[in-house]
Amino acid sequence: MMNMPLTVGSMLERAEKFFPKKEVVSRTLSGVHRFTYEEIGKRTRRLSSALERIGVSQGDRVGTLAWNHHRHLEIYFAAPGMGAVLHTINLRLSQEHLVYVINHAEDKVILIDEDLLPLIEGIKDRLTSVEAFIIMSDNDELPETDLSPVHSYEELLSEADESYEFVKDIDENAPAGMCYTSATTGNPKGVVYSHRGIVLHGFAMALADTAALSESDRCMPVVPMFHANAWGLPFAATWLGTTQVLPGPQFTPKLLAEFIESEKVTVTAGVPTIWLGLLKELDEGNYDTSSVRAVLCGGSAAPSGMIKAYETKYKMPFLHAYGMTETSPLVTLSRLKSYQEDLPEQDKLDIRAKQGLLVPGLEMKVLGANGEVAWDGEEMGELLIRGPWIADEYYKDERTEEAFRDGWLHTGDVVTVDNEGVIKIVDRTKDLIKSGGEWISSVDLENALMAHEAVFEASVVAVAHPEWQERPVACVVLKDAYKDTVSAEDLQAFLKPQFAKWWLPDDIVFLDEIPKTSVGKFLKRSLRDKLKDHLLSGTK
Ligand code: ADP
Numbered sequence: 290m291m292n293m294p295l296t297v298g299s300m301l302e303r304a305e306k307f308f309p310k311k312e313v314v315s316r317t318l319s320g321v322h323r324f325t326y327e328e329i330g331k332r333t334r335r336l337s338s339a340l341e342r343i344g345v346s347q348g349d350r351v352g353t354l355a356w357n358h359h360r361h362l363e364i365y366f367a368a369p370g371m372g373a374v375l376h377t378i379n380l381r382l383s384q385e386h387l388v389y390v391i392n393h394a395e396d397k398v399i400l401i402d403e404d405l406l407p408l409i410e411g412i413k414d415r416l417t418s419v420e421a422f423i424i425m426s427d428n429d430e431l432p433e434t435d436l437s438p439v440h441s442y443e444e445l446l447s448e449a450d451e452s453y454e455f456v457k458d459i460d461e462n463a464p465a466g467m468c469y470t471s472a473t474t475g476n477p478k479g480v481v482y483s484h485r486g487i488v489l490h491g492f493a494m495a496l497a498d499t500a501a502l503s504e505s506d507r508c509m510p511v512v513p514m515f516h517a518n519a520w521g522l523p524f525a526a527t528w529l530g531t532t533q534v535l536p537g538p539q540f541t542p543k544l545l546a547e548f549i550e551s552e553k554v555t556v557t558a559g560v561p562t563i564w565l566g567l568l569k570e571l572d573e574g575n576y577d578t579s580s581v582r583a584v585l586c587g588g589s590a591a592p593s594g595m596i597k598a599y600e601t602k603y604k605m606p607f608l609h610a611y612g613m614t615e616t617s618p619l620v621t622l623s624r625l626k627s628y629q630e631d632l633p634e635q636d637k638l639d640i641r642a643k644q645g646l647l648v649p650g651l652e653m654k655v656l657g658a659n660g661e662v663a664w665d666g667e668e669m670g671e672l673l674i675r676g677p678w679i680a681d682e683y684y685k686d687e688r689t690e691e692a693f694r695d696g697w698l699h700t701g702d703v704v705t706v707d708n709e710g711v712i713k714i715v716d717r718t719k720d721l722i723k724s725g726g727e728w729i730s731s732v733d734l735e736n737a738l739m740a741h742e743a744v745f746e747a748s749v750v751a752v753a754h755p756e757w758q759e760r761p762v763a764c765v766v767l768k769d770a771y772k773d774t775v776s777a778e779d780l781q782a783f784l785k786p787q788f789a790k791w792w793l794p795d796d797i798v799f800l801d802e803i804p805k806t807s808v809g810k811f812l813k814r815s816l817r818d819k820l821k822d823h824l825l826s827g828t829k
Contacts, residue, residue: 298455308530594740
């Protein structure tokens with residue numbers, strides 16, 4: 290067979306050639322805009338040529354600090370298209386971490402949304418590699434800034450060449466993008482994506498047995514474009530000619546619901562906290578969500594109660610998936626096998642609430658205390674993965690040695706595998722609760738709590754205990770309507786028949802809100818700190 294390099298530039302070329310009329314719907318600060326792939330193609334080529342003119346060359350890192358919108362999509366292709374490396378910066382990182390990732394990646398230029406300028410202005414004197422800033426704005430006049438030198442995105446484009454040719458003679462293993470994991474401890478870790486990895490991951494997203502992304506979809510990635518490349522959706526959707534709906538800055542659940550209705554979104558993607566928020570909005574409003582064929586949910590465990598609510602009340606089918614920044618990210622996705630369709634509804638839900646089957650192209654191994662675990666749905670072990678879209682190191686980082694060993698990525702996720710090969714995440718290693726030598730899954734308890742009609746959000750953490758070493762404590766946010774009527778005892782009584790006695794939380798603490806990480810997951814570290822002495826000091 291021919292050995293033709295798989296390149297990111299060729300993904301956009303396909304959209305330009307075969308789907309020039311298809312649209313990208315983009316919300317920015319000034320409103321909702323529509324661009325055809327023909328326009329996006331021309332603007333992207335202009336951007337590559339402009340970047341070249343201001344001194345970006347092959348291999349240079351191009352940073353972005355931006356929401357999900359058309360300009361961010363253009364950079365997704367313009368940087369790799371010219372052989373440079375797209376570095377999507379998480380705009381919710383702390384100042385310290387922003388400085389760290391920009392300097393560590395050695396970004397040469399940074400493209401910034403105008404409303405995010407203060408994030409960079411506050412740290413500009415500590416940046417060691419950046420030679421220019423490009424401001425993305427809908428206004429002709431740039432906002433006041435003390436950054437220097439600055440360019441206007443639109444002005445650069447207007448002066449640039451729309452016939453720019455994407456580089457062809459590029460090694461498919463060359464870097465095309467990079468993303469840092471949001472650090473729970475220490476500095477964020479950098480992951481570099483190759484052209485080949487991005488293209489192959491695009492295939493994986495389009496398989497009928499995975500997300501089945503297709504030309505006929507109208508895809509709205511709610512997951513930020515700085516979180517594992519919005520799960521590869523912008524790349525895959527462009528390649529397939531899929532209509533994209535990019536929800537832009539500071540969106541609300543209301544805005545998402547309105548977009549689903551007005552743009553007839555068929556596929557959308559995000560972390561569970563997004564879907565908990567949207568569910569509340571759907572419960573309160575009156576929206577037509579009948580266009581949706583899949584709500585892709587990953588990043589943390591999708592509570593089965595939430596899946597059920599979406600599917601029964603709103604007829605919005607859920608697709609639970611698992612992955613990591615290190616894995617591009619798609620690793621497993623939960624669908625029923627054809628012969629499971631006749632099972633009772635609850636059994637089917639239980640299967641689909643697990644993280645699912647490994648997607649074609651990857652390999653997995655689950656290592657327990659005595660080697661590979663039995664596929665019995667009981668024995669726990671750490672999930673190891675390898676494959677063509679799995680990173681093989683952290684960028685210039687000695688923590689590579691811990692996670693990448695013997696040709697496998699050690700995920701740090703503890704899982705069980707059932708006799709169908711379906712994996713279930715028990716916990717992140719560091720979130721498991723060790724009670725008197727036995728393990729308790731915080732995920733299972735959270736799942737059960739979030740199935741209670743009064744519970745909006747629940748997060749369960751390990752808290753030090755004088756006798757048992759650690760015990761579970763649940764932090765719960767009640768829905769407004771239940772705030773005065775539901776007690777901790779009610780929730781304990783609800784859990785009791787579902788778990789062994791020693792699994793039940795020692796306490797249930799009510800909060801107004803559960804703190805979130807920079808990518809919208811429950812921030813367990815903060816809850817653990819808050820509750821550190823909860824079971825020692827006699828407060829309980
Ligand atoms: P971060 O490390 O910044 O949170 P990632 O999205 O890379 O960002 O996190 C990957 C981790 O998220 C996985 O290792 C796993 O612990 C968790 N995760 C991802 N998807 C799921 C899922 N469907 N169910 C449970 N946990 C998940």
